[in-house]
Amino acid sequence: MKIFISYILLVTIIIMTGCRKDNYDGPTVKLSGHIVYKGTPVEVEYNQVKFELYQDGFGKTGPMASTFQPDGSYELLLFNGDYKFIIPNGQGPFKWKQTTAGAPDTTIIQVKGSQEFDIEVTPYYMVRNVQLTASGGKVMGKFSLEKIITDASARDIENVSLYINKTQFVSGADNVASESIKGSDITDLNNVNLSVTVPTANTTQGYVFARIGVKIAGVEDRIFSAVTKISL
Amino acid sequence: MKKTLISICAAGLLLTAGCKKDSEFLDVQSPQVLTNEQAFSEPAQVLSIMADLYNRQVDFSGLDNGWESFADFSESFPSANGNTNIVQRNEWNFTDWSIWDYNYIRDLNLFIERATVAKALSNADKTRFLAEARFLRANFYFETAKRMGGVPLILESLLYNSSGDPSYLQYPRAKESEIYDFVINEAEAIKGSLPINANEKSRATKGAVLAMEARAALYAGSIAKYGGNTPQVSLPGQEVGIPASMANGYYTKALNAAKEIINGSAGTYSLYNKKPDLGENFASIFLDKSGNTESIWVEDFKLKSGKVHGFTVATQPRYGAEEEEGGRINPSLNLVESFEKLDNTFAPIAVTDAGGNPIYYNNLSDVFAGRDARLYGTVILPGSTFKDRRVDIWAGYKLADGTIVTGDDRGAQKKLPGQTNSTQVVGFDGPVNSKEFTAQSGFYLRKYVDPTPGAGSRGTNSEVPFIRYRYAEVLLNAAEAAFELGQKGDAATYMNQVRARAGLTTPLTAADITFDRIVHERRVELAFEGHIFYDLKRWRLAHVVWDGNKMTPADLVSNIGAATKRNTQPYGLWSYKLYDPASANNGKWSFQIVLPSLVTGSNRFRLGNYYSAINNDIIANNPRIVRQPNQ
Numbered sequence: 135m136k137i138f139i140s141y142i143l144l145v146t147i148i149i150m151t152g153c154r155k156d157n158y159d160g161p162t163v164k165l166s167g168h169i170v171y172k173g174t175p176v177e178v179e180y181n182q183v184k185f186e187l188y189q190d191g192f193g194k195t196g197p198m199a200s201t202f203q204p205d206g207s208y209e210l211l212l213f214n215g216d217y218k219f220i221i222p223n224g225q226g227p228f229k230w231k232q233t234t235a236g237a238p239d240t241t242i243i244q245v246k247g248s249q250e251f252d253i254e255v256t257p258y259y260m261v262r263n264v265q266l267t268a269s270g271g272k273v274m275g276k277f278s279l280e281k282i283i284t285d286a287s288a289r290d291i292e293n294v295s296l297y298i299n300k301t302q303f304v305s306g307a308d309n310v311a312s313e314s315i316k317g318s319d320i321t322d323l324n325n326v327n328l329s330v331t332v333p334t335a336n337t338t339q340g341y342v343f344a345r346i347g348v349k350i351a352g353v354e355d356r357i358f359s360a361v362t363k364i365s366l
Numbered sequence: 367m368k369k370t371l372i373s374i375c376a377a378g379l380l381l382t383a384g385c386k387k388d389s390e391f392l393d394v395q396s397p398q399v400l401t402n403e404q405a406f407s408e409p410a411q412v413l414s415i416m417a418d419l420y421n422r423q424v425d426f427s428g429l430d431n432g433w434e435s436f437a438d439f440s441e442s443f444p445s446a447n448g449n450t451n452i453v454q455r456n457e458w459n460f461t462d463w464s465i466w467d468y469n470y471i472r473d474l475n476l477f478i479e480r481a482t483v484a485k486a487l488s489n490a491d492k493t494r495f496l497a498e499a500r501f502l503r504a505n506f507y508f509e510t511a512k513r514m515g516g517v518p519l520i521l522e523s524l525l526y527n528s529s530g531d532p533s534y535l536q537y538p539r540a541k542e543s544e545i546y547d548f549v550i551n552e553a554e555a556i557k558g559s560l561p562i563n564a565n566e567k568s569r570a571t572k573g574a575v576l577a578m579e580a581r582a583a584l585y586a587g588s589i590a591k592y593g594g595n596t597p598q599v600s601l602p603g604q605e606v607g608i609p610a611s612m613a614n615g616y617y618t619k620a621l622n623a624a625k626e627i628i629n630g631s632a633g634t635y636s637l638y639n640k641k642p643d644l645g646e647n648f649a650s651i652f653l654d655k656s657g658n659t660e661s662i663w664v665e666d667f668k669l670k671s672g673k674v675h676g677f678t679v680a681t682q683p684r685y686g687a688e689e690e691e692g693g694r695i696n697p698s699l700n701l702v703e704s705f706e707k708l709d710n711t712f713a714p715i716a717v718t719d720a721g722g723n724p725i726y727y728n729n730l731s732d733v734f735a736g737r738d739a740r741l742y743g744t745v746i747l748p749g750s751t752f753k754d755r756r757v758d759i760w761a762g763y764k765l766a767d768g769t770i771v772t773g774d775d776r777g778a779q780k781k782l783p784g785q786t787n788s789t790q791v792v793g794f795d796g797p798v799n800s801k802e803f804t805a806q807s808g809f810y811l812r813k814y815v816d817p818t819p820g821a822g823s824r825g826t827n828s829e830v831p832f833i834r835y836r837y838a839e840v841l842l843n844a845a846e847a848a849f850e851l852g853q854k855g856d857a858a859t860y861m862n863q864v865r866a867r868a869g870l871t872t873p874l875t876a877a878d879i880t881f882d883r884i885v886h887e888r889r890v891e892l893a894f895e896g897h898i899f900y901d902l903k904r905w906r907l908a909h910v911v912w913d914g915n916k917m918t919p920a921d922l923v924s925n926i927g928a929a930t931k932r933n934t935q936p937y938g939l940w941s942y943k944l945y946d947p948a949s950a951n952n953g954k955w956s957f958q959i960v961l962p963s964l965v966t967g968s969n970r971f972r973l974g975n976y977y978s979a980i981n982n983d984i985i986a987n988n989p990r991i992v993r994q995p996n997q
Contacts, residue, residue, distance in 0.1 A: 224996035307456035
């Protein structure tokens, strides 16, 4: 019995001391920020717009990939060092600078202690002056659309949708109801109106979340307005 | 003294006997490993090596790689509690369907190299084995290209020289078109070296090679032609994407290869037509192993041989099943309603009349009457039979005031109003929401489900083969290639053969053949054969059809037969028996379109899904590999 106990003690000591010796501290330096256009956050769909961070010098080259939050923010825990940041081609409803060869160009980020780092991009459109209101079992959206890119690479609007959902995740995939208007049916970009009926099954909650998503022709990701909580 | 002498002698003997050269001493032939020369010494031995290589072919949906591989894409609902994520997720991962098996390709390359130098094989054997290996290699590169686009084209075994610098082994990705060119050229090169024998199903034949060539060329042609619809899905080095100018060349090759099978020069293949009942006949294509003239190349199975599959165990109707399971694949109403009416028109399943009132049917199966016989052959409809036994699919009773009386277990019993005894209020096959193995969409799968006694029991399993290439697909490939080349009359001729076998006897005219018709015909003829995914990808329709938006019942019943019709959630059709003794309709059936309650997601195919992701480790090991677009 004594021997048994001493074995247990021995094993415990080995395990406890082993834990301290083997492990490194986790990363603690926080790098965070938004994708912005002239200071305004660019709103996107949850878990869809990807960015990649690379750090050279450790043998294997591979991206640390993650996605932006719906409000365009990102947050990473890192070690101090030099990182390369890119948004891969085809990601996001905006233009990211490219090299002459057509590859996404790199932004170098030096991480020395926690910092905010905003990523400047050029969206094709921005949703402006959003007024979302509820009345009579409907959610009404009134907003204007600003065409940002007007040069040769300008793109048309394919359609604009107003989404509502019971949770803060509001998009084409996550919604309880939506209403769309085709880009070709929009007569005045400065005055677009959409309204969507709230399904009766969802009215007991007392509020819904709404946002407007713009599908740009030939671009996969929509650009959104900010998620708004609306009391019914 | 004598003893000492003997000991010395013995020691001496031991020493001299032990005194072999070290190298000789260690150089012992292993009793477990055959040398190359031994392995390639006689045809039976080589065939067993070949069998392993055959076994390692990959199919999108295979009877032995899980029923789940048949269950996705809103063509069916997965009636198994562990797999509800198929209808609850909103998108596919970029890594899904990824494949990168250079071990297999190396083994094929080694086989080709070793068989080439084998001395003991006769020339005839050698030619056939080499052609088979090249066929398997080409078919595997084709399968890889379907998922990954252009990949490194390695046609010899590579050896590392231990120099510390492996960069000479780092091959870049070939262009997507180069992989398809390779497949087509290999097919042309080996087709003369393989037997012309329509009865040889499990080994490569001229027919199999030509069928592969036709399909590969058709895929390449459509990627070239429709790639323009998604300009983002391409890479500057053309590892993904084929220039539009190459489309006609590929379509021509596809048509020629298909014609070579159709005109009989690869053996006498024909559409399976043994049974008078067209629906039964269609189901039998996938079950009949004796003298099946339709299948060209199959993955075969054999009872009591170890190579059997449990597909029937997983999918047999639950009521009367040979195990306490089954019914996992429930075809969706989306698919069911897309089977045409016999006058070549599309119509939703008639549930309500023009005024919105329910239509009452005397028999459960009446609502499906007058449709394409392939519907019966593909799907077990309520009111139809499996193994001569009626499936028990019905959702409950409907009372005069519209209230529904149903149960939450298979065959549950309840009292109907005004009755004293309990009566069964739901079928033993369901549908009951969230009750696995019941027909939660209102339908079970028939295609490939084996009615042979024992096929549904785990101890026996099934030996029904998986058909990789069959004659009807060759005809449809020919029809599509002819259509794209502007030969609509020929396209109609090819397509009408397939349609006539399904009971659609009014032939389509050249003017009727549209792109939508081609898309539709492949969807219904080749449902649950692993085609829909690759077809929609090569037509660049996947992101349109699976656009991630939820479907409404109104979406469901409109635009049937349109190639761009949204198909993101599997709907079901539930039947109710009217209980209203005062009514003339008492005991008759009405139907309701339902979305099974477990369906909460909607399929979204992102542009980055067109070509599956290449693992970061592969790219880290070989920096010359470029990434897939849009990921």
